Amino acid sequence: MAENPTPPDQSTAESGLVEEPPRGPAGWPAGRWGNLLQWLIEYRAFVLLGLALTYAVLFVPFFATERNITQMTTQFSIDGIISIGLTVLMIAWGIDLGVGATLALAGVVFALSQDLGVPVAALLGILAGAGVGLVNGFVVTKMRVNFFIATLSTMVAVKGLTFIISDETTIYGHAEGFGWMGSAKLGIFEFPALAFFAIGIITNWVMTQTSLGTYWYAIGGNSDASHRAGLNVNLIFALSFVVAGLCSGIAGVLLASRAVSANPGVGRDTALFAISATVIGGTSLFGGVGNVLGAVAGVMFLGVVRNSLNLLGVSAYWQWVIQGVILVSVVVSDVYMNRRRRTA
Amino acid sequence: MESNYIVEMKGISKRFGSVQALNQVDLELREGEILGLVGDNAAGKSTLMKILSGAHVADSGQILINGEEVSIRDPRDARACGIEMIYQDLALCNNLDVARNIFLGREYTRGLPFLSILDKKKMYAESAELLARLRINISSPRLKVERMSGGQRQMVAAAKAIAFDAKILLMDEPTAALGVREANTLLRLIRDLRDSGHSVVLITQRVPDILAIGDRVMVLKGGRRQGVLNVSEVGLDDVVELIVRGRAGAESEEDALEYLSFG
Numbered sequence: 177m178a179e180n181p182t183p184p185d186q187s188t189a190e191s192g193l194v195e196e197p198p199r200g201p202a203g204w205p206a207g208r209w210g211n212l213l214q215w216l217i218e219y220r221a222f223v224l225l226g227l228a229l230t231y232a233v234l235f236v237p238f239f240a241t242e243r244n245i246t247q248m249t250t251q252f253s254i255d256g257i258i259s260i261g262l263t264v265l266m267i268a269w270g271i272d273l274g275v276g277a278t279l280a281l282a283g284v285v286f287a288l289s290q291d292l293g294v295p296v297a298a299l300l301g302i303l304a305g306a307g308v309g310l311v312n313g314f315v316v317t318k319m320r321v322n323f324f325i326a327t328l329s330t331m332v333a334v335k336g337l338t339f340i341i342s343d344e345t346t347i348y349g350h351a352e353g354f355g356w357m358g359s360a361k362l363g364i365f366e367f368p369a370l371a372f373f374a375i376g377i378i379t380n381w382v383m384t385q386t387s388l389g390t391y392w393y394a395i396g397g398n399s400d401a402s403h404r405a406g407l408n409v410n411l412i413f414a415l416s417f418v419v420a421g422l423c424s425g426i427a428g429v430l431l432a433s434r435a436v437s438a439n440p441g442v443g444r445d446t447a448l449f450a451i452s453a454t455v456i457g458g459t460s461l462f463g464g465v466g467n468v469l470g471a472v473a474g475v476m477f478l479g480v481v482r483n484s485l486n487l488l489g490v491s492a493y494w495q496w497v498i499q500g501v502i503l504v505s506v507v508v509s510d511v512y513m514n515r516r517r518r519t520a
Numbered sequence: 521m522e523s524n525y526i527v528e529m530k531g532i533s534k535r536f537g538s539v540q541a542l543n544q545v546d547l548e549l550r551e552g553e554i555l556g557l558v559g560d561n562a563a564g565k566s567t568l569m570k571i572l573s574g575a576h577v578a579d580s581g582q583i584l585i586n587g588e589e590v591s592i593r594d595p596r597d598a599r600a601c602g603i604e605m606i607y608q609d610l611a612l613c614n615n616l617d618v619a620r621n622i623f624l625g626r627e628y629t630r631g632l633p634f635l636s637i638l639d640k641k642k643m644y645a646e647s648a649e650l651l652a653r654l655r656i657n658i659s660s661p662r663l664k665v666e667r668m669s670g671g672q673r674q675m676v677a678a679a680k681a682i683a684f685d686a687k688i689l690l691m692d693e694p695t696a697a698l699g700v701r702e703a704n705t706l707l708r709l710i711r712d713l714r715d716s717g718h719s720v721v722l723i724t725q726r727v728p729d730i731l732a733i734g735d736r737v738m739v740l741k742g743g744r745r746q747g748v749l750n751v752s753e754v755g756l757d758d759v760v761e762l763i764v765r766g767r768a769g770a771e772s773e774e775d776a777l778e779y780l781s782f783g
Contacts, residue, residue, distance in 0.1 A: 387627045387636045390620055397615035404595065404611045405625035464615035 217513060221457040221473035228480045236484045244483070246364050250434065252479025253372035254427045256472065258450040259457070260372075260379050261423025263471040266454060267383070268416035269396040269463025270316065270323045274331025275424045275450055276443030278308045281338045282428025287347035287354075287438035294353045298429050305425015306418055308334055313414030342440040349436040358434025368430045373472070375423070380468035392416055397464030452503045453478050455510055462514045478502070525587070526551040526719050527572070527603075527688060532581035534567055541567045542578070543743045547721075549688065554710060554720045556730030556751075559740035559763055565723045568740070569690045572721075573605035574598035604686035606677045606694065614666040618658060619647035621665060622680045650679050654709060671702030675709055682718065689713065692723045707733050727759050741766040 216223065232239040258275045265272055272278075286301030308330060315326045349355060360367040383389035391412045394402040403409050427446075432438040457474030459466025481502075485495050527549040534542040542564045549555050557565045570576040572583065574595040582589055585601045592598050598605070612621050620627075623643050629636035647661035656675045658668065665673055674694050681689055691710070695703035703726075711733045714720055724730055730737050731751055739746040739762040746766045749759060 382635065385637055385640075387629055387638055390616070390624070390627065390638065393615055394613045394620075394624055397613035398611075401611040401613050402624065404607075406596075407625050464613070 218458050218467070219470060219473075221470045221477055224456065225473045225477040225480065228477050228484070232480055232484045236487050238487055239484060242364050244487070246361070246366060248479055248483040249364075249369035249372075250358075250366045251483070252475050253368040254431050254434070255446055255449045256372045256453065256475035256479070257368075257375055257423050257427045257430070258420075258446060259453040259471050259475050260375055260468060261420040262450050262454045263457065263459050263466055263468050264379065264383065264392060265416045265420040266459045266461065267396045267464065267466045268392040268413055269399070270413065270416055270420075271451070271461070272309075272312060272327045272417065272420045272424075273324065273447055274308070274312075274327045274334060275420065276446035277331045277334040277338065278305050278421055278424035279428040279431065279443040279446055280438075280440055281305070281308065281334050282425040283432035283438035283442065284338050284342045284347060284440055286429045286432050287349060288341060290349060290351035290354055294351055294356070297351070298357065298433075301429040301432070302422065302425040305428060306422040308424070309418040309421020310414070312421065313417035316417065317410040317414045338440045342438070344440065346437050346439045349432070349438075355433055355436040357430055358432075358436070368434065371426070371430065372475075375426070376468055376472040379419075380472075383468055388412075388415075393464060448499070448503070449478060452499065452506065455506045456502070460510055460514060461507065462510070524550060526585065528582075528584040528587075529568070529572065530582045530584070532568065532571060532578045532583075534564075534571060534576060534578050541743050542571075545581075545740070545743070545745050547572075547738060547745075548748075549719050549721060550735075551719055552714060552717050553735040554714045554722055554730075554733055556727075556734040556737035557721055557723045557740065558725070558727055558730065558737055558759065559746075562742075563740040564743040565740055566692055569605060569692060569721060569723060572598065573603055573690055575605070599686075602685060602687035603690065604681035604688070605690040605692070606674070606681055607692060612665050612673060612677055612680070615664065617662050617664050618651070618676055619643045619661040621676060622647050622650065622661075622683050624680075626684060646683075647679075650683055654679055654682075655712060656709065657705070669702060671698050671706050674698070674706050678709060678713070682713065687718060689718055689720045690723075691720065693725065694722070695724065695726060695729060703729070727756055727763075731756060731759070739763055 238244055258279065262272065262275065282301040282305040285304040286297050289297040289300045291297075292300070312323075312327055312330055315321050315330065316323045319326075321329075357367050362370060383392065391402070391407055394405070394407065395409050395412050399409050399413075402412075428443075431442065453474040454466070454471050455461065455474070456477060457466070457470035457472070459471060478499075481498070482495065485498065490498075525548045527547070529545065529547040532542050532545045532547075533540070541562075545564065545568060547555075547557075547568065557568070559565050567576060571578045572592065574592045574597050577593055583592055584590070585603075590597070590601055592601065592603075595605075613624065616624070619640075620643070627636070628639035628642045628646075630639055631637040644661050651658055651661065654675070656672070656679060658672055658676070665676060668676070678689065678691075678694075694710075695706055698706065707729060710720055710722065714733075714735075722730060722734065727737075731754075734751045736748055736750055737754075737759055738748045739759065741763065744766075746762050749762070
């Protein structure tokens with residue numbers, strides 16, 4: 177059409193229809209600084225991780241020892257796997273407050289069914305986690321319950337169920353190979369850490385390279401528009417709860433295997449750690465924004481901080497205070513960024 | 521039966537509770553024209569377009585596409601007829617880039633059926649081509665919608681609609697939230713679409729817009745059609761007169777003046 181200077185183009189001149197230069201949204205600094213700022217915010221977890229690592233290596237005694245690295249990575253990886261699942265869920269604009277309860281249930285199911293053989297038992301534990309996610313997805317999408325209330329309710333129910341089936345006691349692993357997954361080692365990394373990195377890479381691939389990943393971003397960004405584009409919004413949203421449940425299940429089985437026992441009371445602080453790491457990793461509480469690699473870095477950052485505080489002998493109570501302060505400041509910055517995005 | 525109309529709506533009526541939103545309204549849209557749909561608030565413009573796009577179902581009346589009667593009961597039926605509504609509140613995901621928005625739900629994929637891998641290269645290439653063809657001034661199809669201006673977003677919404685063979689575009693107040701320059705750019709795009717054979721119904725409060733680019737303008741008032749005017753034969757005053765007074769001419773001069781000052 178550009179090479180067709182007929183009446184339409186004349187009227188362009190007459191009615192003053194002119195090309196409009198592209199511009200950024202309101203509220204962003206223009207040009208390079210705006211891009212740098214956005215990059216820093218999107219990848220803040222990597223920056224924080226770099227700073228924390230530098231400090232820890234230089235100033236924290238015993239941090240950079242093989243034994244400590246092995247222990248630390250295993251420790252943050254189990255909660256980290258849950259963070260990855262929560263990242264997917266939060267990008268789709270949901271949340272699961274009951275990931276800790278699901279973790280405990282999966283461990284107990286794993287331990288209770290160990291006589292079926294460890295692989296089968298592990299699968300059952302993981303499926304129990306996915307099942308809780310399925311229930312959450314069903315309650316939220318079909319029964320239209322707010323996801324905070326829904327996951328809080330299933331959390332309580334799952335907790336009760338876990339204590340009932342475990343008879344309120346810790347179940348010890350006696351089957352051959354029960355503890356293998358928690359302690360097998362490759363180089364300086366144990367199996368949970370390898371699983372964490374592998375799940376991170378796979379999930380990141382799904383989120384960036386597949387249509388399903390795009391759909392999770394889409395429904396979190398604008399579920400009306402996604403519906404109009406013909407997406408099955410309920411099914412896609414429910415699936416994100418299943419992913420969170422699945423990851424909690426995997427974490428529960430790994431934790432039980434590592435401890436060679438399943439304690440029905442574990443997982444009380446899991447949701448706090450996992451949600452903090454996810455939000456530090458750049459995932460918004462308001463849906464549609466986030467990335468899995470950021471969450472991985474967020475997990476590692478919190479893991480390094482927790483480990484360093486332990487090595488420095490800071491009391492557990494101060495650690496809670498510090499973790500709470502980190503979470504609040506991250507949430508505040510997320511709320512601020514979200515306000516900016518919406519007004520842009 | 522007239523067959524040079526791509527869309528004919530005949531005797532459309534719609535009632536919401538006690539409100540008669542539309543009363544025996546006819547509409548004809550020719551192939552390759554821009555039809556303005558104007559009228560006061562609550563005149564029934566949006567309701568009529570929502571019926572054509574399947575968001576509402578009429579209580580009575582017929583819809584004909586290319587002379588054949590069709591049943592449009594939901595947006596999917598409308599899409600099958602080549603009708604696409606571009607909504608005022610924008611049916612875009614701001615957190616996705618241009619290409620992902622254009623192809624949302626209809627991605628090019630390959631590989632596994634349960635986890636289909638996006639053919640991003642093809643999607644970006646086709647999006648860039650589409651933007652260029654429509655002369656839409658957006659630097660890259662990788663740009664996220666949230667980093668774009670209101671006018672650019674409207675244009676992406678239009679590109680998304682026509683990327684998949686929509687022949688009939690329904691636009692509800694597309695320029696309402698835009699500045700003058702952006703509105704003009706968007707109007708130019710609408711005219712380009714018409715020139716490439718698309719038919720457009722443009723709901724607008726800004727009568728001068730439709731006089732600048734439209735072919736005909738249809739006036740609704742109180743859920744009834746007041747008349748259809750050829751843009752080349754009338755001026756702003758004629759259209760406003762019809763909007764304010766209707767055929768009978770009932771209301772005061774001040775209303776007309778108020779309306780004129782809006783335009």
